[in-house]
Amino acid sequence: MDWRFWLIQTFNGISYGALLFLLGSGLSLIFGVMRIVNLSHGSYFLLGGYVALSVILATGSWVLAIPIAALSIALVGLLMERLFLRRLGFDPLRQVLLTVGFAFLFQQAALDIWGGDNRDIVPPASLTQTAVVGGLHLPGYRVFMIAMAAAIGLILWLVMEHTRLGAAVRATVDDAQMARGVGIDTSRISMFIFALGAFLAGLGGVIGGGFLGVYPGLDFQILPIAFAVVIIGGMGSLGGAAIGSLLVGIADNFGKALFPEISYFTLYAPMALILAVRPTGLFGRE
Amino acid sequence: MxxxxxxxxxxxxxxxxxxxxxxxxxxxxxxxxxxxxxxxxxxxxxxxxxxxxxxxxxxxxxxxxxxxxxxxxxxxxxxxxxxxxxxxxxxxxxxxxxxxxxxxxxxxxxxxxxxxxxxxxxxxxxPVAAADDLTQREADKYPYFVRTGWTSSQPTHPFGEWACEQGYKRIAAIAADYAFGYETVGGFQRTFEECGGKIIQKIWPPLGTIDFGPFIPTIKQDADAIFTLMVGPMSLQFPKQLAAAGNTKPVIGGGTSYDEFTLPAMGDEVIGHISVLQYSAALDxxxxxxxxxxxxxxxxxxxxxxxxxxxxxxxxxxxxxxxxxxxxxxxxxxxxxxxxxxxxxxRGPVSLDDMRNPVQNIYVKRVEKKKMFGYDKEELWNTVIKTYPNVSQFWKFGKAQFLKQPVYSRDFPPCKFCE
Amino acid sequence: MTSRTKAVAVAGVLLGLALIAPFTDAFVILLITRALILAILAMSLDILLGFTGLPSLGQAAYLGIGAYLTAILATKFNFGLGWSFWVVVVLGILLAAATAAFFGLFAVRASGVYFLMITLALGQCVWGLAYRWNSMTGGDNGINLPGRPAFGIQLSSDVAYFYVVFGFFALSLLMLYVLVKSPFGRSLEGIREREVRMRTLGYNTWLHKYLAFIIAGGFGGLAGVLWAHANGHVSPEDVVLTTSVDALLMVVLGGPGTLVGGAIGAAAVLFLREYLSTLVAWWQYVLGAVYILTILYLPDGLMGVATRLRRSSIALGRPEDAKHPVIS
Known part of the structure; x- marks a missing residue:
């Protein structure tokens, strides 16, 4: 195994991590602001992919599919938050069961609407070229995923750190009661964040659909990995989600390449360990 | 329903x-x-x-x-x-x-x-479940069990010989890490190595893998061809990611890697890939x-x-x-x-052997983009390029001799030529 | 209802079940047997969730440990198919409790949502091993057991096996009941309500929770041993996240903190799923709706409905007594 092996594996790990960031950042935001453990987050990811497939089928435009899919999923998230989750207050157990109930509903609905075939989102040909750099083959789509995650991450960071809205969100994460005290409408913030989280998951579903496929079962397959990202990075922290995604992406990649027999163990055992030592994750705030 | x-x-x-x-x-x-x-x-x-x-x-x-x-x-x-x-x-x-x-x-x-x-x-x-031993070493335990489909290694036995005929000497295998994968690869390895070929590597991605990033770079560069066994969503992603990683080697594989369940969703990168099964929808x-x-x-x-x-x-x-x-x-x-x-x-003539598994034709198939059966659209079809008639689950080994060996597994046949 | 009449009622129901079950349909008795096993699992979870306030998202791990231990001993060592079955029961409980003792070191420090997450991660570790450790667990294929134990009594008879499971269920119920009524159980409830206060009163709350975690694991292991023989097969499906979520639903549907509620919830979920999936193709919608409606409208589960009905009939004309927040 020469340096090329390590380099390409690192690149693959980073690109996988980039996809995980799109998935995990939303989950992390939702948790940070609302303390909601959203088990339908994997469903948002899958539904995003399916909506995109329908848009592509109807219009033939992949570019158009991205915003439409992400916005539709944001709407689904918004409705779920307004109509159901808000009524539960801060009871993690009931949130878990409610969101898992929705995950089952979404699973069956997707099967009834889009059928059970394995599908694939085909991105424009310009993104599926492969760049050859110094003898390394860098698939264009992986590069695109990294660029997309970086762009989204940057936008999120700018919004969170440099806008009034971001300041209000941060205040709500730190102390919701205090935030209400200074006149921040935390209910509105929660709604916004939940919709944003769903938006990011839907977006991830479209981008991921070109790389992982779109098929029934993807929802529950991707969900625990999203949790690994959020748990390792720390819940409620954008930077944590970024670093968590990279760590999980790279660790999972090397774990599978070097110790394939225990690959799932290499993902979940560190997750449990980190939780035990630092329950709030590497970068989470108490 | x-x-x-x-x-x-x-x-x-x-x-x-x-x-x-x-x-x-x-x-x-x-x-x-x-x-x-x-x-x-x-x-x-x-x-x-x-x-x-x-x-x-x-x-x-x-x-x-x-x-x-x-x-x-x-x-x-x-x-x-x-x-x-x-x-x-x-x-x-x-x-x-x-x-x-x-x-x-x-x-x-x-x-x-x-x-x-x-x-x-x-x-x-x-009709579908293919675990070898149900009609082999454990058949006596299940006297009411009848198979109308196939055993996992049944198609890949002839396929190993076919690979030799193509002049392949060194093949890297990448297959889903579970019993079906072991049996498919095992059958291929046995006959391929008996006619002089060498399996130089076995890579086992977990069942359900969809990001092959960790595995594709480990495929040996000096292999003549790649043998794959994928199932479900794996089948769809592997060839795509393999092509994007710059692969130029011939790709051959077990039937489920390219069966008609997944083929319609596949891209043109699979054209020319060759697989083996007891059925093809393009059977003429x-x-x-x-x-x-x-x-x-x-x-x-x-x-x-x-x-x-x-x-x-x-x-x-x-x-x-x-x-x-x-x-x-x-x-x-x-x-x-x-x-x-x-x-x-x-699929052709079908009868059962005395352990209640079908004796049937095995088809070597190449993915081609063409029109078939009068449909006016160009589609991907598994064109049959070679037929092995009346193949039994014991291939040419004979029942008694075949059953003496253990069931194909991760470690059997041992990978003598793995480097 | 006093606790005495309650106990009499439960005993009456159990006695009735023991008498009627053998005369039900040959399939229904299988369902009842499975419901009783899942009831043990649900009650074990109730010790954590209902009595200690710890929502575990990984209880299937202990079911899996008991089940895989039984299957591996039976197939690899031909052990546990005669009188040694009873040894396997003990081993299953001990191994699951030992695992819980290990996992508990990580998990019990956490609370609330962090406890959920960490038990999820630990449960996934066990699933990962079951799914990937092919040489030991058979991977995706799982393990077929050679048959049920026989020691004078043939457990391959479904009626005989029902009575064994029934016995274990009744014993578990009794033991757990004694446990929750003991001073130890009372302190658990104290911790659930006000942990800080209990700590200032001098209780070692960590140790209490840790012990509850181990006890729950042990009973989960018992359910696992019985589960392996009920199916004649163990599979990674027994250990997946959705099995743990199911167990939670059973407890919440039945009524947390009541023990019996977990059993009722287990039976309700099992029978609902079994019969619905036979009747209609869209049964998943119904199941999803049950989850959602339970959470929204039955905060205290089915047992809570009974209490509410009774209260409102006693307290006619005194609405303030009958009022019970629908959504807490």
């Missing part, structure tokens, strides 16, 4: 009433109750639907007349979970008093259902042409081997019932009779 279920029941019911009105009590048609287990919800629902469609199409074709007997078809959803399948099988046998159960999509389900058939002394027909026989056209008209898609195999199972049950004059002969006699049946199936 509800439609399927209720229509079959209605047919059965109306036939019974019709005969009752004729007032011929002696000629009352016998009702054969068939319990059908397939995933109807969950990730594998479409494969389950394909299975049901093939069966339903046969029953409709013969107007539910099995030499005078009618079949009452009772469908149960196992969600592709073995423990659920076990409970459903018990329900069908104990509550619905079915004469036989059939179905089970995954190898793991077949493996879990076989002991139920022994325990309940009820015939179990596996009048019988298959008729089957594909009719199936496609009825269900809107090209049939996969999941559909062909349940259709053929219907044919085999029909052949048995013709011999008994439409009477259920009892479980033991049924197994004996179906073991002796020879049918001219869509």
């Amino acid at each position: 509800m439609v399927a279920k209720s229509s079959a029941m209605v047919t059965a019911g109306s036939v019974a009433i019709g005969i009752g009105l004729m007032g011929m009590p002696g000629a009352l048609a016998e009702e054969i109750r068939v319990g059908f287990i397939a995933p109807i919800t969950g990730p594998f629902a479409q494969a389950g639907k394909d299975m049901v469609n093939g069966w339903e199409m046969y029953v409709d074709e013969v107007k539910n007349d099995f030499a005078g007997a009618t079949i009452k078809f009772i469908l149960e959803d196992d969600q592709a979970k073995p423990p659920v399948g076990v409970l459903k099988a018990e329900k069908l046998i104990r509550q619905d008093k079915v004469h036989l159960i059939m179905g089970g999509l995954l190898a793991s389900t077949g493996y879990a259902l076989a002991p139920v058939s022994t325990r309940e002394k009820t015939v179990y027909i596996a 026989t009048p019988k298959n042409a008729a089957f594909v056209t009719k199936y496609r008209e009825k269900y809107g898609k090209v049939p996969s081997y999941f559909s062909e195999t349940t259709y053929t199972t219907g044919q085999m049950i029909q052949a048995v019932m013709e011999q008994t004059g439409g009477k259920w002969p009892g479980a033991e006699a049924f197994v004996k009779l179906i073991s002796a049946v020879k049918v001219d199936a869509v």
Whole structure:
């Protein structure tokens, strides 16, 4: 195994991590602001992919599919938050069961609407070229995923750190009661964040659909990995989600390449360990 | 599925009433109750639907007349979970008093259902589940188990020889890490190495892998070809990611890597890839042409081997019932009779060996983009490029000698040439 | 109802079940047997969730440990198919409790949502091993057991096996009941309500929770041993996340903190799923709706409905007594 092996594996790990960031950042935001453990987050990811497939089928435009899919999923998230989750207050157990109930509903609905075939989102040909750099083959789509995650991450960071809205969100994460005290409408913030989280998951579903496929079962397959990202990075922290995604992406990649027999163990055992030592994750705030 | 279920029941019911009105009590048609287990919800629902469609199409074709007997078809959803399948099988046998159960999509389900058939002394027909030992080293444990599909290593035995003929000397194998993957690769490795080839590497991505980033870079650069065994969503992503990583080597593989279940969603990068199975929807026989056209008209898609195999199972049950004059002969006699049946199936001639696994043609197929059966669109088809006729699960080794070796596994045959 | 009449009622129901079950349909008795096993699992979870306030999302791990231990001993060592079955029961409980003792070191420090997450991660570790450790667990195929134990009594008879499971269920119920009524159980409830206060009163709350975690694991292991023989097969499906979520639903549906509620919830979920999936193809919608409606409208589960009905009939004309927040 020469340096090329390590380099390409690192690149693959980073690109996988980039996809995980799109998935995990939303989950992390939702948790940070609302303390909601959203088990339908994997469903948002899958539904995003399916909506995109329908848009592509109807219009033939992949570019158009991205915003439409992400916005539709944001709407689904918004409705779920307004109509159901808000009524539960801060009871993690009931949130878990409610969101898992929705995950089952979404699973069956997707099967009834889009059928059970394995599908694939085909991105424009310009993104599926492969760049050859110094003898390394860098698939264009992986590069695109990294660029997309970086762009989204940057936008999120700018919004969170440099806008009034971001300041209000941060205040709500730190102390919701205090935030209400200074006149921040935390209910509105929660709604916004939940919709944003769903938006990011839907977006991830479209981008991921070109790389992982779109098929029934993807929802529950991707969900625990999203949790690994959020748990390792720390819940409620954008930077944590970024670093968590990279760590999980790279660790999972090397774990599978070097110790394939225990690959799932290499993902979940560190997750449990980190939780035990630092329950709030590497970068989470108490 | 509800439609399927209720229509079959209605047919059965109306036939019974019709005969009752004729007032011929002696000629009352016998009702054969068939319990059908397939995933109807969950990730594998479409494969389950394909299975049901093939069966339903046969029953409709013969107007539910099995030499005078009618079949009452009772469908149960196992969600592709073995423990659920076990409970459903018990329900069908104990509550619905079915004469036989059939179905089970995954190898793991077949493996879990076989002991139920022994325990309940009820015939179990596996049209899809391919775990080798169910009709090999463990066949004695499951006397009511009949297979109408295939064993995992059955197609890859001839495929190993075929690979030698192509002049491949060194092949890297990458296959899903579970029993089906081991058996498929094992069969290939055995015959390929016996004719002088070398498997120089075995890579085992976990079942369900969709990001092959960790595995593709480890494929040895000096291999002549890559042998793959993928299933479900894995099949769709592997060739795409392999091509994007700059692969130029020939790619060959087990049937599920390119079967018609996944092929329509695949991209042009799979053109030229070669795989092996007991069925291809592009099989150029009048019988298959008729089957594909009719199936496609009825269900809107090209049939996969999941559909062909349940259709053929219907044919085999029909052949048995013709011999008994439409009477259920009892479980033991049924197994004996179906073991002796020879049918001219869509996939070609099919008969069972004495361990109740089909002896059948094995097809080497190349993915091509072309028009077939008069459809006016260019599509991907598995063109048959070589036929190995009447292949048994023991290939040329002979039963006794074959059964002496252990079942193919992760470590058997040992990888002598792995570097 | 006093606790005495309650106990009499439960005993009456159990006695009735023991008398009626053998005369039910040959399939229904299988369902009842499975419901009783899942009831043991649900009650074990109730010790954590209902009595200690720890929502575990990984209880299936202990079921899996008991089940895989039974299957591996039976197939690889031909052990546990005669009198040694009873040894396997003890081993299953001990191994699951030992695992819980190990996992508990990580998990019990956390609370609330962090406890959920960490138990999820630990449960996934066990699933990962079951799914990937092919040489030991058979991977995706799982393990077929050679048959049920026989020691004078043939457990392959479904009626005999029902009585064995019934016995274990009744014993578990009794033991757990004694446990929750003991001073130890009372302190658990104290911790659930006000942990800080209990700590200032001098209780070692960590140790209490840790012990509850181990006890729950042990009973989960018992359910696993019985589960393996009920199916004749163990599979990674027994250990997946959705099995753990199911167990939670059973407890919440039945009524947390009541023990019996877990059993009722287990039976309700099992029978609902079994019969619905036979009747209609869209049964997943119904199941999803049950989850959602339970959470929204039955905060205290089915047992809570009974209490509410009774209260409102006693307290006619005194609405303030009958009022019970529908959504807490």
